[in-house]
Amino acid sequence: MVPVATFRHITIGQYIPGESLLHRLDPRTKILVTLLLVVGLFFIDTYLGYGLAALYIALAIFRSGIPPRFLFRGLRPVIIIILLTFMLNSFMTEGEILWQWGFLTLTKEGLSKGGMLAIRLILLIVGTSILTLTTSPLALTDGLESLLRPGKRIGIPAHELAMMMTIALRFIPTLLEETEKIMKAQMARGADFESGNLLQRARSLLPLLVPLFVSAFRRADDLAVAMEARCYRGGEGRTKLKQLAFHTTDFLVLVGSSFFVLWLAFSM
Amino acid sequence: MMGNKDSFITVDKVSFSYTGESGAAEGTALDQVSLNIAAGEFVAIVGHNGSGKSTLAKHLNGLLLPTSGDVWVAGMNTKDEQHRWDIRQTVGMVFQNPDNQIVAATVEEDVAFGPENLGLPTELIRSRVDEALAVVGMSEYAEAPPHSLSGGQKQRVAIAGVIAMRPRCLVLDEPTAMLDPVGRREVMETISRLNEEEGITVVLITHFMDEAVKAHRVVVMDEGKIVQEGQPAAVFQEIDLLRELRLDVPPVIELASRLRAKSLALPEAILTVDEMVTALCQLRSEV
Ligand SMILES: Nc1ncnc2c1ncn2[C@@H]1O[C@H](COP(=O)(O)OP(=O)(O)O)[C@@H](O)[C@H]1O
Ligand SMILES: [Mg+2]
Numbered sequence: 001m002v003p004v005a006t007f008r009h010i011t012i013g014q015y016i017p018g019e020s021l022l023h024r025l026d027p028r029t030k031i032l033v034t035l036l037l038v039v040g041l042f043f044i045d046t047y048l049g050y051g052l053a054a055l056y057i058a059l060a061i062f063r064s065g066i067p068p069r070f071l072f073r074g075l076r077p078v079i080i081i082i083l084l085t086f087m088l089n090s091f092m093t094e095g096e097i098l099w100q101w102g103f104l105t106l107t108k109e110g111l112s113k114g115g116m117l118a119i120r121l122i123l124l125i126v127g128t129s130i131l132t133l134t135t136s137p138l139a140l141t142d143g144l145e146s147l148l149r150p151g152k153r154i155g156i157p158a159h160e161l162a163m164m165m166t167i168a169l170r171f172i173p174t175l176l177e178e179t180e181k182i183m184k185a186q187m188a189r190g191a192d193f194e195s196g197n198l199l200q201r202a203r204s205l206l207p208l209l210v211p212l213f214v215s216a217f218r219r220a221d222d223l224a225v226a227m228e229a230r231c232y233r234g235g236e237g238r239t240k241l242k243q244l245a246f247h248t249t250d251f252l253v254l255v256g257s258s259f260f261v262l263w264l265a266f267s268m
Numbered sequence: 269m270m271g272n273k274d275s276f277i278t279v280d281k282v283s284f285s286y287t288g289e290s291g292a293a294e295g296t297a298l299d300q301v302s303l304n305i306a307a308g309e310f311v312a313i314v315g316h317n318g319s320g321k322s323t324l325a326k327h328l329n330g331l332l333l334p335t336s337g338d339v340w341v342a343g344m345n346t347k348d349e350q351h352r353w354d355i356r357q358t359v360g361m362v363f364q365n366p367d368n369q370i371v372a373a374t375v376e377e378d379v380a381f382g383p384e385n386l387g388l389p390t391e392l393i394r395s396r397v398d399e400a401l402a403v404v405g406m407s408e409y410a411e412a413p414p415h416s417l418s419g420g421q422k423q424r425v426a427i428a429g430v431i432a433m434r435p436r437c438l439v440l441d442e443p444t445a446m447l448d449p450v451g452r453r454e455v456m457e458t459i460s461r462l463n464e465e466e467g468i469t470v471v472l473i474t475h476f477m478d479e480a481v482k483a484h485r486v487v488v489m490d491e492g493k494i495v496q497e498g499q500p501a502a503v504f505q506e507i508d509l510l511r512e513l514r515l516d517v518p519p520v521i522e523l524a525s526r527l528r529a530k531s532l533a534l535p536e537a538i539l540t541v542d543e544m545v546t547a548l549c550q551l552r553s554e555v
Contacts, residue, residue, distance in 0.1 A: 138374065223371070239383075
């Protein structure tokens with residue numbers, strides 16, 4: 001019953017509602033600062049620089065009021081990758097040998113480089129998690145649409161992309177529920193999704209996909225008619241229930257963070 | 269020609285055929301259908317599967333355009349491009365599957381979808397959303413994700429999404445078909461209230477005869493044609509015709525007809541259990 005039960009617990013965007021300073025910031029501010037931080041982290045190559053960046057992120061976590069365990073939860077699936085990055089770099093970099101066993105040589109330069117890459121990855125993941133933890137998927141969509149709007153002139157379909165994201169967010173739980181229902185129906189008739197090797201399991205999923213696709217297309221058809229009946233005619237002339245508002249706080253946070261991250265990136 | 273003067277929606281000799289991939293017509297889904305609906309009226313449309321009910325419904329707000337004939341909504345012809353959005357706003361539509369008509373990931377964002385499409389200012393959208401949610405009794409769920417709601421609640425949200433556009437008419441295509449009895453009752457109460465208190469014209473397509481009985485007028489369809497039309501009391505007396513059209517006869521009406529056959533002097537207008545009880549009690553006191 002394992003795969004059936006697990007579908008329920010998938011949460012998208014893992015947003016945690018709140019009233020903190022970070023929650024109240026304009027999603028565009030948060031998206032821009034996060035982008036800047038992600039790019040900035042690739043330019044930092046001193047431990048002092050990473051320490052300062054970590055301090056900045058810790059301050060953000062503190063102001064968001066989000067329990068730190070939620071941030072570390074985001075790290076769990078990638079812990080192997082982080083460890084692997086650290087090991088590969090520690091053992092594969094040439095330099096002053098600290099320890100040797102067979103063909104494995106641990107070097108001082110490797111340790112330093114591996115450590116730095118691991119920290120960079122951790123900061124990247126924790127930093128972007130703050131964005132998704134404090135911003136509802138809808139606000140995130142609105143923010144992205146607004147930021148992409150100027151790109152319309154060069155052919156970026158901002159509204160359409162945002163509408164696609166909205167509909168995906170709306171329908172993922174419905175489709176998961178449906179998958180669960182079909183799986184149970186087929187299990188009741190003797191289908192087996194849990195035993196066998198990877199190939200056999202993949203093959204047992206095939207009869208699941210066909211009804212799922214058929215129903216997804218049916219839903220898409222229905223939804224298109226329902227949207228048209230409610231006067232949907234694209235992004236032109238459309239208004240929003242929740243208007244994004246860029247406040248003084250947003251301005252201060254954006255300017256302050258930009259200067260700090262740029263300074264870190266270029267001097268550290 | 270603008271059809272009948274008192275008529276809010278006029279369907280005038282409408283025929284319609286779906287065209288297949290090749291562009292060839294695939295038989296007639298509607299055959300010379302004429303129907304007048306007055307403002308404030310509550311009309312139920314019943315008929316066997318494939319009788320053309322959904323096709324007719326989609327003509328009432330211009331989702332489909334007649335192959336021949338005309339549909340007029342508040343004096344606007346649905347074929348007139350220029351009135352398309354006015355017509356869609358005037359005649360709101362609710363569909364059978366609540367899951368497939370909710371667009372947004374929270375209840376209030378979904379109810380706002382229609383007003384947003386109309387380009388209303390933000391404050392007005394807010395007040396329309398709050399009002400619409402209050403009318404269907406879903407205010408406390410404003411921020412809930414739709415998938416956490418019951419079927420009846422989802423369908424009320426879908427109704428709110430249409431109400432928020434301030435339509436004068438609501439067309440509901442089997443809105444209770446996928447709901448449990450509790451959900452059905454919630455939705456039917458909401459529809460009755462909208463008709464009685466808000467004066468909204470209601471066209472309800474249903475295959476539950478006990479719902480059709482609540483309408484002012486019942487229209488029976490078969491093979492793309494209107495075969496019977498009248499007040500529920502009159503239409504449901506013709507049990508043989510209903511059977512012939514493969515429609516369920518509400519048990520109360522069936523019982524009344526059998527009792528009458530046993531020469532019990534029951535009045536003609538018995539449609540609900542309550543009416544039956546009253547009639548039987550009266551008979552008893554007369555004895
Ligand atoms: N999208 C479509 N394409 C082709 N034929 C259709 C389509 N929708 C309905 N029909 C046909 O039109 C007729 C009327 O269908 P419909 O209006 O859906 O009936 P009802 O709602 O009463 O069940 C049926 O014969 C049906 O097969
Ligand atoms: Mg139908």
